[in-house]
Amino acid sequence: MVAEIREMPDKDYFALDAVDQSALKRFMVSPLAYVDYLEHGLDVSSAALSFGTLAHGLVLGTGGEVALKPNLRTKAGKEEMAVLQAKGVTVVSQDDMDLARRMSKMTAPYFQAIPGRGEVAVLADDPVSGLALKGKYDWLPDGPDEDGVLRIRDYKTTADDPRDFPRVAARLGYHIQAAFYMMLYRLTGYEGPIGFEFVVQEKKRPYDFMVWRFSEGCEEVSMASEHIAQALDELAAFKRDSPDGWRQRMAGYGLDKTPKEVTFTSWQIEREYEEMEA
Template sequence: MAERPVTDLPIFKPGVYDLDAEVYHADPVAGGSLSSSGARRLLATCPARFRYELDHPRASTASMDLGTAAHRLVLGVGPELVEVEAKDWRTKAAQDERDEARARGAVPLLSKDFAAVHAMADALRRHELASALLGGPGRAEQTLIWRDGPTAVWRRALVDWLARPEPTGLMYLADYKTSESAHPAAISKAIANYGYHGQGAWYGDGVIALGLAAEVAFFLVVQEKTEPYLVTPVQLNQLALDAGRHENRKALELYARCRATDTWPAYVDGIEPVGLPGWAENRFLQEVTS
C-alpha cells in the first residue's frame, strides 16, 4: 500500500486532504472542528457527554476492528490487518498478539474474522453497482474540511470514496456500511436510528462548499456480515437528506454556542418532570377506562 503524502498539521485552510483515519479522528483542524458523527452524537446525548467523549476517545473493540478491516479491504486504504491464529481471545498468547498489533496501529483479527472480511470484500467486488460506487474513477478515504457559513464552525468529513463528478456536474457519493441485515426495510430503520441521512447531507454540503461538484447523489452500500455477505446499494431520497440537513443545522448551532461560551451543559439544568412513556400511559388509560 502506498504511503499517504505528508500534510502539515494542524490544518488552517479548507480543502481536500489525504489523511490517515486516526489523524482525521483526532481532529486535524486548528482550533477544532465538528464531524458528522460528532454532530449526531451531540444531538443524541448532550454537550457534556459529547465533550467528555472528545477528551476520552473510546478504545477499539472487536466489532469496530471488523468494520475497519472490511473498509480496508473494500477501499484499499487503511491500517495493516493482522491474522491472529486463534479461535477466540481467551488465551494470553492471543491477547498479547492482539495488544501488540493495536499498539503499532494494526487491526488484529481472529482467523475466522480474517477469512470473513476477505470473503466480504470478494463478494462486494462481484456486485457490479456496489463496486462501481466504491471503486470507479476517484480517490479512497479523502478528508473534506470547510467552514460553515452561518456559524463559522469548521466542519470535516471523511468520505469513503470521493468520486470524479460526471460531465453534468453530478457526483455519485457512496459510503460503505456493514450490517446484520441488508434488507431495504432494515436499511431504512438504520438510516433513522444512526442518522445516516444526516451523514449524507453533511458530506453533500462539504462537496458543494469546496466546489467539487454542482450536485450530489448520496448512496449507502450496505453489506451483511454473515454469509453469503449480501450487498444492497441504496440512494437516499431528497426528503431524507432535507431532514438530515435540518438535524445538522441544530447540531452546528448548539456546538457553536457551546464553543463560544466554553460551556458544555448536561441533559437538564434543574429538575425535569418525568412520567411514563406514551405507550405505557396509553396502556394504563385503556385499562382503567375499559
C-alpha cells in the first residue's frame, strides 16, 4: 500500500483490511480480545455510537445523513426505522439531537478557526512489520500551528470533568492513539515537528471544553511507541506463522490465568491509613 491521505465514508474505511489503533489496543490486551474486536467491534451501545457520530458531524462539519428516531410503537415507525437503517442513516433521539447542537455551538468555532479537513483517512504500510495500517483523523490541519508544530486534532466528549482527562487518557490508552496517529502520519513523508491534540468537551452544562496535548517526544508517547512497535511485531508474527488459521490460533490466547497477588501502590495504602485515622 502506498501511503496516502484521502477522504472516505466510514463504511469504506471500516471495510479496509488494515490495522487501526482501536484494534491494536485490543491486541495489547490479548490476541483473543483482538479477534473479538474484529468480529464484534467495540463493546459500545448503538445509542452511544450514534450520538458520537452526530456530535462529530456537527462539530467538525462532516458526517453522513442523520434522522430523528421514529416512533417504534407504531407500524409506520418500525417501517421507517427499517428504511433508515438500510440506508445507513444515523438515527438519534430528539434529546440527543438537542444536546449535540448545544455542544457544537461551543466547540465548532474552535475547529473552524483551524484551516484543515475533518474525518480524513490516512493509510500506509508499516515498514518494519509489513502490516497495512489505517487511521481516521477527526481534524487534519492544512499546516503547522504558529509555533511550527503540525497538530493532529481529536474531538472527545465526556461525562467526566474535562480536567480529569489525563487520568482517563491513561486508563483508555489515548496516549497510544496519539502515538499511533503521529507514527502513521510520519509514514506519509511528513518531516516537520508533529503533535497531537485532544479537544475534550463535557456533556453537561455549560458544555465547556479543554485542550490537552501530547508532543511527539514526550515520555508518554515514547512509551506508547514502544508498545505499538512490539504489538505490531507480535501481530505480524501470528499472521506470518499461521496465514490460514491465525484467527483460530489467536483466539486461544486470552488473559493470563496464572494466580497473582493483589498489591496496592504506596499512595493507595497511605490513603487507606489516613482515612482510618480520620
